[in-house]
Amino acid sequence: LARRLGAPVITTVMGRGAITERDPLWHGVLPNGRATDAVIRAADVILAVGCRFAHRSTQGLLLNLSFSASQTLIHLDLDPTVLGRLFKPQLGIVGDARDGLTRILQSLGPGHPRDGWDHRWRAELRGAANARYTAPTARLIETLRAALPDDAIVVNDQTGINYWMEWRFPVLLPRTFLYPVGSATLGYGVPAAIGAKIARPDRPVICVVGDGGFMYSVNELATAVKYRLPVVFLVMNDDRYGAIKWLQQTLFEGRWGETNLTNPDFPALARAFGARGERVDGVESLGSAIRSALAAEGPTVLELPMAIDPPWGL
16 A cells, blocks of 8 residues: 555554565654654655554654644544544544555555655655764664564563664564563563564574563573573663663752662573573674574573663653
């Protein structure tokens, strides 16, 4: 449908992979306001498919989404209670996404897309980043993507790098980017990665988790060892609840409390469970460490000492 219309595609975090992000029609991810806000404001018609317009994507720290009176909003969703909950559509359609899109495409019939978008402008928007997106953060994300095959399942816990990965890590296939959307739960990553590997034993699986989140569910390493699951757990260690500490310092004039952590030796802890454990000295060594871990039998814990602040600007 997007190709028939020549329309750029924006996804929520949960919708990433619905279209490969190598496709020139893919534009960006909510709530990355720098990439998406201008395109949404420039559109005369917005088609929302399976989108709840949840607060985290549309009304929060990074984006305050709104539609003008001159714009037409069409909202397709299987759940009728979602339609009009936050934004009243000019046309609401209750139905399955695949079936609904197929019927809309059929109703349009054959034809040529109206290519009214400035592709250079869109490319500039996609590449725009604020000053908080530092070169080390960009290198880390580029290294992760280069070390993983396209079909690898990337399981995110809630930690500094994952806030950036929400819209900066390229997602190339459906159902390959798992994220604790909604309640931003610490401790989600380890059990979710184990579940993903059991469900898809043919796919490489990596869990990207902070030191605080890893300690929430580190006991599940015993399960990964028991079933000899070759899952890679990349532990980003900054010896703190980094995002929480940043919020405290930002909101309370530099004051913070109870957010520094006393951590174990993570590689030694992994070996105590019967898993492989390795400390990675820097991003330049990470790619080869991930590739070796993916080829190993059983789980591997890779510890990368690195602090990354979240992208918010309060």
